[in-house]
Amino acid sequence: MSTVLNPVGELSEAVVNESMQKGSGDSVIKFGVIGYGYWGPNVVRNLDQQDGSKVIAVCDKSPTARKRIHKSYPHVKVVSETADLLSSTDIDAIAIVTPVWTHYELTKAALEHGKHVFVEKPFTSDSAQAEELINLAAKKKLMIMVDHTFLFTGAVKKIGQLLDEGALGKIYYYDSTRVNLGLFQHDVNVIWDLAPHDLSIIDHLIKETPEAVSATGQTHLNGHEDVAFITVYFPNKIIAHINVNWLSPVKVRTTLIGGEKKMLVWNDLEADEKIKIYDKGVHISSREGLYNLLVNYRSGDMWAPQVEQVEALKQELAYFVDCVSNNHKPFNDGEAGLRVVKLLEAANQSVSKRGALVHL
Numbered sequence: 255m256s257t258v259l260n261p262v263g264e265l266s267e268a269v270v271n272e273s274m275q276k277g278s279g280d281s282v283i284k285f286g287v288i289g290y291g292y293w294g295p296n297v298v299r300n301l302d303q304q305d306g307s308k309v310i311a312v313c314d315k316s317p318t319a320r321k322r323i324h325k326s327y328p329h330v331k332v333v334s335e336t337a338d339l340l341s342s343t344d345i346d347a348i349a350i351v352t353p354v355w356t357h358y359e360l361t362k363a364a365l366e367h368g369k370h371v372f373v374e375k376p377f378t379s380d381s382a383q384a385e386e387l388i389n390l391a392a393k394k395k396l397m398i399m400v401d402h403t404f405l406f407t408g409a410v411k412k413i414g415q416l417l418d419e420g421a422l423g424k425i426y427y428y429d430s431t432r433v434n435l436g437l438f439q440h441d442v443n444v445i446w447d448l449a450p451h452d453l454s455i456i457d458h459l460i461k462e463t464p465e466a467v468s469a470t471g472q473t474h475l476n477g478h479e480d481v482a483f484i485t486v487y488f489p490n491k492i493i494a495h496i497n498v499n500w501l502s503p504v505k506v507r508t509t510l511i512g513g514e515k516k517m518l519v520w521n522d523l524e525a526d527e528k529i530k531i532y533d534k535g536v537h538i539s540s541r542e543g544l545y546n547l548l549v550n551y552r553s554g555d556m557w558a559p560q561v562e563q564v565e566a567l568k569q570e571l572a573y574f575v576d577c578v579s580n581n582h583k584p585f586n587d588g589e590a591g592l593r594v595v596k597l598l599e600a601a602n603q604s605v606s607k608r609g610a611l612v613h614l
């Protein structure tokens with residue numbers, strides 16, 4: 255199988271764990287996939303196509319979904335009960351691509367059956383569940399990877415590289431707008447649906463532990479908040495703001511990152527030039543004898559760095575296979591999933607108190 259480099263190699267930590275038995279260098283990792291709704295087909299397609307993995311069986315409760323699987327993958331076993339997947343000794347790892355409220359039960363069952371787990375975002379419905387699963391995986395010497403897909407996009411990798419090189423200088427803020435019309439979810443609000451993307455990105459990019467969250471939101475249609483504004487406070491005056499909305503007439507995926515030296519705009523809907531870096535900034539000085547501050551604005555060049563065009567999920571699944579095969583601890587592991595769940599919980603708590611600050 256091909257070995258895939260960890261896209262942010264420095265964060266990956268080798269697990270010196272000889273008893274991690276699934277996967278042994280060049281072997282093929284055999285998968286069972288649970289859930290073939292909207293996102294599941296992308297997971298199955300990538301696992302089916304890539305070297306180093308094989309889809310043995312796919313499970314979905316819906317007969318329509320099962321028909322679709324059978325049509326696209328006649329060589330794959332199609333089942334309606336998760337027990338049929340979990341009890342198979344032929345399967346090394348389970349990909350869980352079902353709604354959030356099922357993640358805990360299914361991940362727990364998979365770990366108890368000795369399978370590594372690739373589970374969708376958000377990891378679980380609450381942090382107690384995530385902690386229990388992390389402990390269970392450690393006890394069983396199995397791996398959990400949480401699908402934080404955006405960390406594998408060319409854009410986030412490029413931004414991470416720029417921040418690590420200090421190209422923007424000291425970070426002031428991260429400000430994301432992630433809005434569109436729908437898709438309304440039945441089990442979670444817009445925060446739990448869309449904000450995991452930004453929360454996993456800031457968890458990954460901002461090398462500080464968040465201190466507090468304040469969030470406001472409103473329910474209009476189905477009892478779940480469909481519009482929300484989340485603010486995350488970090489040490490060193492770094493602030494992150496995330497606007498998520500299912501009631502927007504247009505789709506917007508724009509993030510601003512302001513730094514002391516330079517400022518960055520990431521428009522994920524741009525085909526080319528997704529990232530633009532502006533040599534713009536503000537410098538405050540005071541002149542002797544003057545009591546007022548002088549605000550100097552700098553406006554220099556703009557440039558658009560090359561961004562790798564990759565299917566993020568393809569890279570992520572290759573990374574999962576590589577981690578399982580070579581006993582590497584992924585950077586988007588259960589702990590990363592737990593950090594995101596804690597921020598989501600804090601945001602929900604704050605929304606229920608109309609924006610009250612929730613300390614982490």
Ligand SMILES: NC(=O)c1ccc[n+]([C@@H]2O[C@H](COP(=O)([O-])OP(=O)(O)OC[C@H]3O[C@@H](n4cnc5c(N)ncnc54)[C@H](O)[C@@H]3O)[C@@H](O)[C@H]2O)c1
Binds near residue numbers: 289291293314374403
């Ligand atoms: N990483 C991403 O960018 C991304 C994108 C979309 C969705 N997701 C995540 O993927 C997960 C699934 O989302 P979706 O939009 O595909 O949902 P969906 O409702 O479209 O599909 C879920 C499928 O799972 C099946 N299912 C549910 N419980 C089951 C069970 N116990 N056993 C077998 N089958 C079961 C359903 O029948 C359905 O076909 C969610 O956690 C969501 O947040 C991630």
